[in-house]
Amino acid sequence: MCQQFRKIFNLWLVLVLISIGLPAMAYAQAVPFNQHPHGHDCMSARQISLNSDITALLLDPADYAFYQIVIPQRGLLDVSLDPGAFDAWNMELLDSSCQPVAGATSDNSLVTGKWARVTIPHKGLFTSDISLWTLAPGTYFVRIKPNPVDVFQETFAFRTKFTPHYGHDCDSAEPMKIPGAIDGELLYGADREVFRVETTETGLIRAWTTGELASPKEPAIRVYTADCSTDATQQTNDERQGIVTNVLTPRIYYVVVEPWKPGYLGKFTLHLEFVRTSTGDDMLEH
Numbered sequence: 001m002c003q004q005f006r007k008i009f010n011l012w013l014v015l016v017l018i019s020i021g022l023p024a025m026a027y028a029q030a031v032p033f034n035q036h037p038h039g040h041d042c043m044s045a046r047q048i049s050l051n052s053d054i055t056a057l058l059l060d061p062a063d064y065a066f067y068q069i070v071i072p073q074r075g076l077l078d079v080s081l082d083p084g085a086f087d088a089w090n091m092e093l094l095d096s097s098c099q100p101v102a103g104a105t106s107d108n109s110l111v112t113g114k115w116a117r118v119t120i121p122h123k124g125l126f127t128s129d130i131s132l133w134t135l136a137p138g139t140y141f142v143r144i145k146p147n148p149v150d151v152f153q154e155t156f157a158f159r160t161k162f163t164p165h166y167g168h169d170c171d172s173a174e175p176m177k178i179p180g181a182i183d184g185e186l187l188y189g190a191d192r193e194v195f196r197v198e199t200t201e202t203g204l205i206r207a208w209t210t211g212e213l214a215s216p217k218e219p220a221i222r223v224y225t226a227d228c229s230t231d232a233t234q235q236t237n238d239e240r241q242g243i244v245t246n247v248l249t250p251r252i253y254y255v256v257v258e259p260w261k262p263g264y265l266g267k268f269t270l271h272l273e274f275v276r277t278s279t280g281d282d283m284l285e286h
Contacts, residue, residue, distance in 0.1 A: 038065035042098035042141050050162040057155045058087045058146040065144040069160060071137045074172065076187070078109050078161040079118035079142055085156035087147055091117035094141040101140070103132030110188045111163065118142070121168075126190075133168030166193040170228030170254050178205070178272045186219060189262030195255045199248060199274060206273040207255055208242025212266035215241075219268055224254040247277065 038056060039045035045066035048054050056065055071077070081088055093104040107122035108115055116122075121133045144158070166174040166184055173196040176182055184193045197205070207221045221243050257270055 038067060038144075040064060041066055042068075042094065045141050048142075048160070050160050053157050053159045055155050055157050056088075056144065057153065058144070058151050059153060060151060061146050061148050063146050063151070065146075067142045067144075069140050069142060071135055071140060071162065073137050073164050074134050074167060074174070075165045076111060076163040077104075077118065077120045077135050078112065078116040079158060080114070080116045080161070081158045082156045085158070087151040087154060088144050088156060088158075089147045090145040091158070092143045092145070093118045093120075094143055096139045098141060101132070101135075103128065103130035104135075110190065117158070131169065134165055134172055136172070163187070166195065168192060169194060170196070170224070173254055176255070176270075176272065178274045181269055181271045183211075183267065183269050184257060185267045186213070186257070186259050186265045188265070189259060191265070192256055192258035195257075195270065195272075196252060197255060197272060198252045199250050201250055201274075201276050202247060203274050203276040204247060205245045205253065205255070206242065206275060207244075208271050209257065209268040210271065211268040213264060213268050216260075217264040217266075218242075218260065219257045219264070220260045221270075222256045222258075224256060226252045226254075228254055242271075244275075 037046055040063070045068040047068040047070065050069060050071075054067065058065060077093070079091060079093070081091060091106070093101045095101050103125070104118050104120055105122065105124065106115070106117045107119055107124045109119040110121045110123060110125075120135050125131065125133065142158075142160075165187070166172075168191075173194040174182070176195040176197050178197045178199065182195065186193070199205070205223055207223065209219055209221065213219055218241070223243070223245050255270070255272065257268065259265060
């Protein structure tokens with residue numbers, strides 16, 4: 001009797017092990033390791049390349065995926081997801097301390113006009129209290145939230161698109177030497193690039209652009225004082241091109257380049273000259 005019971009118990013145990021083992025083996029075959037290499041927090045996040053397509057897989061509703069990206073210089077960022085990726089509920093951009101980046105959200109991109117799960121800059125900025133027009137260089141993380149109810153365990157792709165771009169305001173302005181030249185690009189109608197210069201003597205700033213945006217599509221140029229709220233005195237049109245300020249005292253100034261009209265977009269080279277003088281008359285002799 002005991003021997004027969006032992007046989008029955010062993011048979012039951014084998015059936016249980018088979019019922020557990022077969023799904024696990026099938027799942028292991030269905031999910032190769034190289035399709036599930038994401039981290040589960042910022043510490044374990046693996047680095048991915050910018051401007052690339054990444055294949056991801058979420059295993060269950062608790063399987064948050066973390067990826068690290070490194071932004072080499074100030075610029076714009078889009079993170080888009082396959083339309084049929086039902087397992088991915090949401091995507092977030094986190095900073096180096098693993099906190100959400102305020103203003104980085106899902107919306108239509110101002111550059112492409114297309115919807116992205118994370119986009120900087122986006123159309124909502126025009127009505128938002130948060131001003132995030134460009135992304136500073138540094139380490140960031142993309143966090144993918146799984147569907148909180150259930151996942152299909154299907155692979156999906158997401159892609160990152162990074163575009164180098166100078167700052168949009170005085171806080172993010174790109175330092176520039178005067179005299180000097182720097183290449184830039186205007187990408188959307190409300191775009192602008194801001195450059196910070198410092199003068200050590202009394203004089204005038206002459207600024208003009210060359211490149212794709214030739215007349216009549218050349219960009220508008222403005223020079224602002226250190227508080228970035230008012231024009232640096234009155235500005236006059238240079239006979240050659242661009243602008244010439246009135247006499248300025250030594251301090252920090254901001255040079256803003258923006259589209260003359262919303263459709264006048266493209267690459268440009270900004271040129272700056274400084275005319276040392278104590279009066280505006282000396283400008284005519286330069």
